[in-house]
Amino acid sequence: MALAAATSSNIANIANTENLDTSLNVKRLSPVLGAEVTSFDVAGCTDAQFEQLLTAWDCAHGLLVLRDVHISPAEHIAFARRFGEPAMGTADPHSILGHYWHPEFPAIYRVSNKVINGVPQGREDAGTYWHTDGTHGNTPSRCSLLYGLELPPCGGDTIFASLSTSYEALSDTMKRLLQGLTAVHTLAKTLADGSQNSYAKELVGKADLAAAKTATHPVVRYHARTGHRSLFVNPGFTSHIVGMHSAESKALLEFLFAHTTQQEFLYRHQWRRNDLVIWDNTCTMHYAVSDYKAYGVRYMHRVSVKGETPVAA
Numbered sequence: 355m356a357l358a359a360a361t362s363s364n365i366a367n368i369a370n371t372e373n374l375d376t377s378l379n380v381k382r383l384s385p386v387l388g389a390e391v392t393s394f395d396v397a398g399c400t401d402a403q404f405e406q407l408l409t410a411w412d413c414a415h416g417l418l419v420l421r422d423v424h425i426s427p428a429e430h431i432a433f434a435r436r437f438g439e440p441a442m443g444t445a446d447p448h449s450i451l452g453h454y455w456h457p458e459f460p461a462i463y464r465v466s467n468k469v470i471n472g473v474p475q476g477r478e479d480a481g482t483y484w485h486t487d488g489t490h491g492n493t494p495s496r497c498s499l500l501y502g503l504e505l506p507p508c509g510g511d512t513i514f515a516s517l518s519t520s521y522e523a524l525s526d527t528m529k530r531l532l533q534g535l536t537a538v539h540t541l542a543k544t545l546a547d548g549s550q551n552s553y554a555k556e557l558v559g560k561a562d563l564a565a566a567k568t569a570t571h572p573v574v575r576y577h578a579r580t581g582h583r584s585l586f587v588n589p590g591f592t593s594h595i596v597g598m599h600s601a602e603s604k605a606l607l608e609f610l611f612a613h614t615t616q617q618e619f620l621y622r623h624q625w626r627r628n629d630l631v632i633w634d635n636t637c638t639m640h641y642a643v644s645d646y647k648a649y650g651v652r653y654m655h656r657v658s659v660k661g662e663t664p665v666a667a
């Protein structure tokens with residue numbers, strides 16, 4: 355199937371209309387999404403500095419990498435609270451296996467292959483498929499803040515896709531077709547696709563499903579701050595388009611999944627220790643690469659922030 359062209363002019367249209375001029379130390383990581391911020395005082399930033407960070411985040415299409423961050427779990431949660439209320443426990447559709455919450459700080463979900471005395475210290479293989487956090491819930495997460503505490507010497511990257519850039523690259527005819535469509539999101543989709551990544555041990559198990567929810571969301575949504583439109587379907591959770599025959603829905607979703615995962619819309623993050631990566635779940639999706647386990651330990655803390663009901667564009 356022919357893909358809508360991710361032409362450099364489409365991408366440049368977005369990249370050039372915005373700039374990252376602030377008093378922060380910000381550098382784009384790729385033309386399509388992502389910016390690096392150095393020397394940012396996460397625990398002590400002022401409201402004005404935080405506003406500048408939000409602006410940089412919007413300009414970087416929803417992905418910031420704060421380097422060399424030294425924060426305690428309490429400071430991590432306090433910083434996440436500046437973006438909104440942390441999603442916790444069963445209220446967080448993206449953190450459903452309770453034993454991976456931090457024992458003292460339940461707003462922190464642990465993502466790790468680390469095992470101490472036979473006890474896993476986090477969810478291994480979390481997110482080793484394309485997804486946007488919690489879209490199988492009615493109010494998917496606004497954003498997630500993932501902090502890299504221990505990293506293998508190589509591997510364990512996270513790949514991010516800009517869903518606003520890939521939306522803009524569609525033809526006007528396709529944009530009109532998508533307008534007004536809704537799609538169903540469910541964890542059962544992830545289970546059905548469990549074999550899509552043979553390197554990951556267990557993507558979704560029975561316990562996940564028992565706690566899981568199903569939600570219906572617009573296929574194209576507005577971003578409350580930027581007013582940009584973005585696609586809001588992902589291979590991990592989106593099972594079908596409402597009101598279409600299954601063959602039509604399958605063909606359209608397969609097209610959208612192939613379109614959104616073209617190299618031109620991606621940024622691959624190679625983690626450094628003490629990176630705090632903040633992604634906007636309203637306009638990005640991501641994929642954790644499960645290639646590092648023979649090389650070492652990867653231990654991360656994640657705080658997810660509650661979102662709102664997606665607004666159709």
Ligand SMILES: O=C(O)CCC(=O)C(=O)O
Nearest residue numbers: 465480481487512642656
């Ligand atoms: O471990 C990662 O790189 C990402 C994990 C993930 O997909 C998530 O926390 O949603």
